Amino acid sequence: DQQVKQNSPSLSVQEGRISILNCDYTNSMFDYFLWYKKYPAEGPTFLISISSIKDKNEDGRFTVFLNKSAKHLSLHIVPSQPGDSAVYFCAASADRGSTLGRLYFGRGTQLTVWP
Amino acid sequence: NAGVTQTPKFQVLKTGQSMTLQCAQDMNHEYMSWYRQDPGMGLRLIHYSVGAGITDQGEVPNGYNVSRSTTEDFPLRLLSAAPSQTSVYFCASSYSFVRPYEQYFGPGTRLTVT
Numbered sequence: 001d002q003q004v005k006q007n008s009p010s011l012s013v014q015e016g017r018i019s020i021l022n023c024d025y026t027n028s029m030f031d032y033f034l035w036y037k038k039y040p041a042e043g044p045t046f047l048i049s050i051s052s053i054k055d056k057n058e059d060g061r062f063t064v065f066l067n068k069s070a071k072h073l074s075l076h077i078v079p080s081q082p083g084d085s086a087v088y089f090c091a092a093s094a095d096r097g098s099t100l101g102r103l104y105f106g107r108g109t110q111l112t113v114w115p
Numbered sequence: 116n117a118g119v120t121q122t123p124k125f126q127v128l129k130t131g132q133s134m135t136l137q138c139a140q141d142m143n144h145e146y147m148s149w150y151r152q153d154p155g156m157g158l159r160l161i162h163y164s165v166g167a168g169i170t171d172q173g174e175v176p177n178g179y180n181v182s183r184s185t186t187e188d189f190p191l192r193l194l195s196a197a198p199s200q201t202s203v204y205f206c207a208s209s210y211s212f213v214r215p216y217e218q219y220f221g222p223g224t225r226l227t228v229t
Contacts, residue, residue, distance in 0.1 A: 004157075041222070043119070
């Protein structure tokens with residue numbers, strides 16, 4: 001059973017507007033969350049992360065929001081640019097128990113930013 | 116720094132054949148891992164290692180073996196290839212084994228088993 005879920009396989013946004021990518025998780029032991037970006041024929045690259053002690057982390061145009069009570073996080077990209085078109089993966093980890101040392105990934109959301 | 120390198124980039128195998136996917140990193144990272152990516156399935160962890168001589172299973176370890184004799188190398192062996200192992204394989208490494216976030220990924224190996 002998937003512990004990290006990205007329920008929207010695709011998102012299409014006009015250049016300059018906001019892109020919001022969503023992610024839900026089921027395991028309450030997860031305490032660190034990450035977003036990765038992947039272009040075709042390349043490996044994923046780390047984008048931004050957030051610890052469970054925070055509810056927001058910002059890096060330039062990218063902001064991640066965490067709602068622990070809802071077990072939900074989102075990635076906001078403002079303003080969106082055509083170069084942001086890629087697959088975005090949400091991932092989660094825990095620092096204890098049987099999940100120590102593992103990252104759990106969602107299935108990804110294909111973002112397309114059109115001019 | 117070359118980062119994480121993977122060879123080969125593409126491979127076609129017949130059912131029952133064996134092969135080794137190579138992965139190397141030059142960042143002195145303790146943590147290394149192998150994932151497979153299938154359409155609509157995201158990335159699934161096959162095996163991982165928290166240091167030389169130490170490996171453990173991930174979510175989908177069946178049909179694969181790993182070993183870690185050096186910090187730099189983490190090869191993935193397919194013992195007897197099956198069509199279900201057709202996938203894109205990514206190797207990744209991270210400085211921290213307690214918090215394997217911010218992993219650096221290789222470019223991937225696209226494997227087809229006929």
